[in-house]
Amino acid sequence: MTVTHPNGFEAAGIAAGIKRSGALDLALVVNRGPAQQAAVVFTSNRAQANPIIWSKQVAADGIVSAIVLNSGGANCFTGPEGFQVTHRTAEAVASGLGIAAGDVLVCSTGLIGDQLDGEVLEEGVVSAIARLSTDGGDDAARAIMTTDTKPKQVVVEGGGWSIGGIAKGAGMLAPGLATMLVVVTTDAALPSEELDIALRAATRVTFDRLDSDGCMSTNDQVTLLASGASGVTPDLAEFTAALTDACRNLALQLQADAEGASHDIAIEVVGAVTEDDAVEVGRSVARNNLFKAAIFGNDPNWGRVLAAIGTTSAPFDPYLVDVSMNGVRVCHAGRPDAPRDQVDLTPRATHVLIELHAGEASATIFTNDLTHDYVHENSAYAS
Amino acid sequence: MTVTHPNGFEAAGIAAGIKRSGALDLALVVNRGPAQQAAVVFTSNRAQANPIIWSKQVAADGIVSAIVLNSGGANCFTGPEGFQVTHRTAEAVASGLGIAAGDVLVCSTGLIGDQLDGEVLEEGVVSAIARLSTDGGDDAARAIMTTDTKPKQVVVEGGGWSIGGIAKGAGMLAPGLATMLVVVTTDAALPSEELDIALRAATRVTFDRLDSDGCMSTNDQVTLLASGASGVTPDLAEFTAALTDACRNLALQLQADAEGASHDIAIEVVGAVTEDDAVEVGRSVARNNLFKAAIFGNDPNWGRVLAAIGTTSAPFDPYLVDVSMNGVRVCHAGRPDAPRDQVDLTPRATHVLIELHAGEASATIFTNDLTHDYVHENSAYAS
Known part of the structure; x- marks a missing residue:
């Protein structure tokens, strides 16, 4: 029911101590391959959080090995210090996994204008790496929650391949500061160029059609990671349809859990x-x-x-x-x-x-x- | 303190029986001249109420003798029957005053989609005409209130001429269905072309800068009537400055009485x-x-x-x-x-x-x- 359903992925969700409540607050999703193809769409808000600025660079070559996400702080409008925290988080993931920091996406969600503690994040990453497993998707879904009242997950089965996803957001696309973060995984064997086409087509008619409160976030990010572990290359139209189903399902879960809503x-x-x-x-x-x-x-x-x-x-x-x-x-x-x-x-x-x-x-x-x-x-x- | 302060104007506000509560619900402001020059700005909403459709025609030649305003119903999306009620209201004012219906502006405010009773309005107009006086501005200000908690009025003194105004609206420009209606009078002697320049300049930096809830009305109308009764023709810049003061004062009264607001x-x-x-x-x-x-x-x-x-x-x-x-x-x-x-x-x-x-x-x-x-x-x- 989650991002670790498709073959090739491990995940973890842990309590790093970012949230004072002691709740889960750091998630890690790792693509073990054999391929590390990816596509990402970002918020169009011109006021962009440090993780967005970082992740845009990472996503540019279509290769992503891991994505680390924290709740408890948006790391937005936190200046060069805030960017260093994002960079340090990616470096911690990279050194722990033996991969390049330039292949590690970072997402943050929470209040704008508060500094995150880089040491807390670094220690959290070490803990998360130790907990990585093919059953870790559910913990990851819980660790990205802020004002969400329940985790959001989805699985869609293809012919010999599958799609899994997690999402958070209690505001919506054009969302509130309760930023929308989405990680979708697949073991389909598709290159990043085709993943990009499919992801843009799917988000255009799903997350982009969700407008809970008209407020556009500084931290929105929807990431699609493809491991190729199924060995199956689906027809792009077929894959896009399945991906659209998965995104629509997550979008409607976001709507159903929107802050304070009764309809x-x-x-x-x-x-x-x-x-x-x-x-x-x-x-x-x-x-x-x-x-x-x-x-x-x-x-x-x-x-x-x-x-x-x-x-x-x-x-x-x-x-x-x-x-x-x-x-x-x-x-x-x-x-x-x-x-x-x-x-x-x-x-x-x-x-x-x-x-x-x-x-x-x-x-x-x-x-x-x-x-x-x-x-x-x-x-x-x-x- | 109101629209009957400048020379040349009479007004009345009466309870015509449109509101079930029995409160004042029909206002009439008459320009006794010697001039009947006018300028009007209308909502830019493409869904326009019947009084807007009517009044745009009336205002086109820059000559307006009277304006009749009702609360208790917006007369918007009420079809040809609704337009007939607007027309009938203008005709009642015209025949009662011995003027042309084509010189009578009509404004309505209240719920969209409810029919107004033409007979009730016609009888109300007869009563209002009987009550017209140079002290009637305050009653007129009260008769246009909907969810407003207090009447809004203003007077600005020029050199030998003056400006008076009334306004209603508990939502705002780009307002709520609690539509903004404004009538401003002056006894300055200015032609409609100059009034139009002054009114557009004044509203651009006052009512157009008020945005209480982002919702644009179907019924907004700001009317400026000039009687020329002072015999003074002020410098246009001087008049525009005074008109801007009057409009800003009314706009801030609207803001201060906005529905449910605490700041x-x-x-x-x-x-x-x-x-x-x-x-x-x-x-x-x-x-x-x-x-x-x-x-x-x-x-x-x-x-x-x-x-x-x-x-x-x-x-x-x-x-x-x-x-x-x-x-x-x-x-x-x-x-x-x-x-x-x-x-x-x-x-x-x-x-x-x-x-x-x-x-x-x-x-x-x-x-x-x-x-x-x-x-x-x-x-x-x-x-």
Whole structure:
């Protein structure tokens, strides 16, 4: 059920002492090969944490032997000292495993602006290496949790190969400071160029369509490691489909565990001129605090949906738009349709269907409601 | 203290029976001249309410004799029937006053998607006309309130002329469904073309810099009416400065009464390459829910400020940025500076200074925090 399911991978998750609580806080995933092919996508935020700056260099040649991840501190806006901690962490992994530091990715998550203790991390890496095993994926999934309430893991089986993954993030892509970190492994035999194509295709329609609170992290990283240990080279389309399944599964686990949320909202936009338009429309609704607060209150306030759509540049005629909530069409052709009280918004799973009647393209954006618990958790994060 | 302070204006505010509570819900402001010059700015939301569609036509020739405003219903996404109600309301004002319907602006505010009762509005207009007086501005200010807790009014004195204004809105520009409506009057003698220049200049640095919750209304309208009754034609720059003062005063009253807010936050961005960059940076912070929730919790979480800046296209180097909160520099050159506990965020007035060190331009954005009360009010709006 995790990153150590595909052949060729070992992992560990340990308590290095970064978190005051004594919880697991350092994870290590090692690719034992025979191949060490990789692809990585990074946050597009221009304010980037030290591990992002480091890992971009590591990922450039498509070869990655190991990835080390810590919770308990983002190592972002911590200056040259912070970069040295990231470098020192990678060096510790490299010397312990007898590999090159330039093949070690580093991820960090937690509060921005706090220095991590390099010695604590270095000692943690030594402990993690001692604990590496082909059963270690579950511990690794737990060690990257911050405000997550449960670990997120997935396995997808291919024909003679498989994909495994772990993820953390209680905000989302364009996520909160509760950064999204994802490690996906496979024993398929594919070169980094094809892994890159597959990963970009998969994240584009999964993690990139998840927008819990509109806040983009400084530390986001989605890593795909391929060991080639199955000896099987799948068709790229087949692999991409399986990888997309794995990423969608993890993305929906992230949504279901989003900070303070009481509704998981799928905003399905159909009849757009282009897919980009559909995404823009869905995202504008997903980021509208008035809409999100209404869903929290089980209020099918479709006027807020239309007001959000009106802020986009997507072609549409307000007097052609239909809006349905949980199967009840509350707005037809830009006018009231079924009475609001016919909509049952008590289930956590919420479906909003927006029919633009402007074209043939569609997209679904996944978001959450705006709740008292969201405000509470995020007003108390630093304390 | 209100729209009837300048010479040439009468106003009334009455309870027409649109609000079930029996509160004042219909306002009328009439320009008795001798001139009926006007300028209006409208919401840029592409989903526009019926009164916006109507009023854009009325405002096109720069001549406006009266403006009628109702609370208790936005008349948005109510189809041709809704447009007929707007038209009928303007006709009632016109026939009662002996003027042309094409010189009567209409504004509505309240819930989207509910039909207004045209007969109730028509009878309300008759009552309002009977109550018109040069003391009626205060009643008019009260009649346009929705979730506002207090009326907003202003007077600015010029040299032999004056400006008066009323406003409502408990969300803000880019506001909530608690739409911003503003009526500003003056007895200065200026043609509509100059009024338009002055109004656009004034709103650009006042209402356009207010971004309480990032949600743009379908019904926003800011109207400037000039009677010429003072007989004085002020210098346009002098008039624009006074109008900007009046608009800023009203904007800050809106901020201070924003739904559920516990902090009024001024985000001052300095050292940007262009003013547009400064506005983009300030707005990105103002719309960041994590930052807003942190301020609610009196947490000077500057990492969230930098994470928000990183999502913009403004030129900046993260390792040159300084951030101060209420006078304490918590981030210097992208690294931790003064300890967080030196910042006192208990006052309602909150000042965030962002020094980009990229250029010479600056701008200030006014916003509010994200609170439990905001979530509560907006999850219960329709009920």
